[in-house]
Amino acid sequence: MRDFFRRFHLAGLTLVMAAGALVSCNSEKKQSTEMGAEGSPAKHAPKPPDESRRFPKANLLATKVIDRDLMGKSFMPGGTFAEYKKGKSEYQMFVARTASATDAAIALADWRKALTGPKLVPSFGGYFGQDGETPVFVFSKGPWVAGVKGLPEKDSDLQARTLASLLPAQ
Secondary structure, eight states: HHHHHHHHHHHHHHHHHHHHHHHHHHHHHHHHHOOOOTBBBBOOOOOOOOOOOGSSTEEEEEEEEEESSGGOOOSSSSEEEEEETTEEEEEEEEEESSSHHHHHHHHHHHHHSSSEEEEEETTTTTTEEEETEEEHHHHHHHEEEEEESSHHHHHHHHHHHHHHHOOOOO
16 A cells, blocks of 8 residues: 555656646746847837838838838837938938837937937927937837938938828828
């Protein structure tokens, strides 16, 4: 009888240990899918659509859809990036659609913090400043965050107005 209880106890202990191992493996897997590489929440946003049609066509060289962290900014969702060349000037434009106008406004505030010497352009509601060594003009329109990188303020403003006219308010 004692042998029976010993076997029963060992079988139960083995079962409990196996269940514990399964639970811990499952929770590690769940944690790794919920957390990003650096322990931050992973981004599960769907791939953004190609918004190439939103860009002015004059001087456009190429467009590319970026899955996340548009323009290398962790606060930016994915979006579409466009490269331009006019004469010797090379510059970029970008657009990202957020979930709401509020989210776009938050991203714009994050841009203000990320820029060196951000200057509010009151007539446009955007900011002009330096991102590293490169000038950037960034603005929001409804749920959109968009901008021009690589041009002086006056030229950026003109290009940004053209870009804004191609973005729907919703």
